[in-house]
Amino acid sequence: MEDPLQSRDSVTFSSSGSDENRKERRSDFKKKLLNAFSKFKHSFKKKRVDELQAVNVVPAVVDAFRKLLIMDELLPQKHDDYHMMLRFLKARKFDIGKAKHMWADMLEWRKEFGADTIMEDFEFNELNEVIKYNPHGYHGVDKEGRPVFIERFEKLDRNKLMQVTTIDRYVKYHAQRCEEMHAIKFPACTIASKRHIDSSITILDLQGIGFCNLEEADREIMKRFLKILIDNYPQTGGQSFIINVGLELRSLRSICEYFMDPKVASKVHVIGDRYQRKLLKVIDASELPTFLGGTCTCANQGGCLRSDKGPWNNPEILKVKGSDTLTAESSSEAEDNVIAVCEEDPMASALEKLPSEQGKLLTELKMDMDHIKEGLSEQINELLSEFKKKTLS
Ligand SMILES: [Zn+2]
Known part of the structure; x- marks a missing residue:
């Protein structure tokens, strides 16, 4: 230290x-x-x-x-x-x-x-297999420039997932993703959108999932990961859209409220199958996969959940991020925005x-x-x- x-x-x-x-x-x-x-x-x-x-x-x-x-x-x-x-x-x-x-x-x-070194010393070699049995990934940005995370529980094959990884390793992988988010994705989004970005959008697709489908292992992963997130990376969850929620899972809202601050819980949208309009309100169609009502397929990169599409992969932005001078400029620009918001005196x-x-x-x-x-x-x-x-x- x-x-x-x-x-x-x-x-x-x-x-x-x-x-x-x-x-x-x-x-x-x-x-x-x-x-x-x-x-x-x-x-x-x-x-x-x-x-x-x-x-x-x-x-x-x-x-x-x-x-x-x-x-x-x-x-x-x-x-x-x-x-x-x-x-x-x-x-x-x-x-x-x-x-x-x-x-x-x-x-x-x-x-x-070991969060300080997790980016270097933890290798999640099973990622490819994991995505096959639990499809998820970052894909694009919302209209404000925040990264969008998508997880499709509908495609979850829990038994096979637990054959290729363990709960401990999976939780560790999620924590590594949080670190990567703060070290790479947020700064890249900040440069790309010219405003300070330190929160993300989450879309969870629960098609076909009922409350009884959630098993001990799911709850364990969810509980442990949420605790890490809330205790150590507070206020980084922007809006969350939980879509294709069946009637028996509508009580999910109260679960969210149990875990989160009411103000945070109010950013969680629990929606049935008419979610497209709501998603397109905050995310451009070109940034949204076709399976969610958008136009993107990432056909050349093995599909949207494997492409990791976003400004964090743009070589020009990485060049800016890698340069000390420009990083300082861009962060002071972000800082200026915050100050400008204050100086505007909205009241x-x-x-x-x-x-x-x-x-x-x-x-x-x-x-x-x-x-x-x-x-x-x-x-x-x-x-x-x-x-x-x-x-x-
Ligand atoms: Zn795509």
Whole structure:
């Protein structure tokens, strides 16, 4: 693990004084920072996270979260990423203490599971056979540029699948795919669509599958993989379309709600056999296989689920991704987009269009948030300068 204190940051710890003293000062500072956040959190208790984002307070929160992680030596350079920290904060509804706990668990899991090296040291040689008995794969992007994952449970041959692989290896393969997604697919999609992409679309085809068809092995794989995903790669699931759902599986919605945050569960669409129109609303026909109502066949690559079609295979984009300069430019472009979204101040423009009563309420809300935003950054700066004074004296 790289030394987290080597990364760019203005918080430094003096080498003078005994270890005990420094520990005490650190813990004192942390308490104050957490206190400030607790006040901040309570002020927002009844307001929605979306409203938080609208007033540009989020970058300050992420920055403070980052400083807290650095202080606790929980920020390896590899994970020093604004969007990743934001995803963990969102997953814990901006409760900085809980987000830190989740982050620490994620680092522990990565160490135990070997996630940092899984791209290099795990070979899933049985992939070809696995796809035959459990057809799935990434195929194209949606209209916003997010990768689309398709799985056809209807074609699942569980007995043969378990002959060519094991549950442990299959779960490990899924985790390796998550790593690949963050290392290759998301950055490639970000470059191709010129906007920050860190979530994907999932289409699960359940044709002919009933609840009693789900066996212990399926549930085990699903449970273990979902746990890895939710705990360690939070907020990366965009919309999910579960299609060809028979009547007896309509309760799937409640299963999703059990596993997921209600806000995430609301992005899960459980649909019967009239799914084409809904899919074509978010995915262009040319990016959708014919078996889902699109026009793509990937005839020269053994079919759509074996082609791995997408901007991550475009040599031009890989060239851009491989070049440090251009990567920096494109990520700052993505960053600019995020900032631009904040600076546009959607609330201000919405205010003009609203009837007076609602407008008044929103104006009050905005003033309240501006006030807290100022207060928060003041508090953080005060704490930081006090801390620096103490450690450098
Ligand atoms: Zn195709």
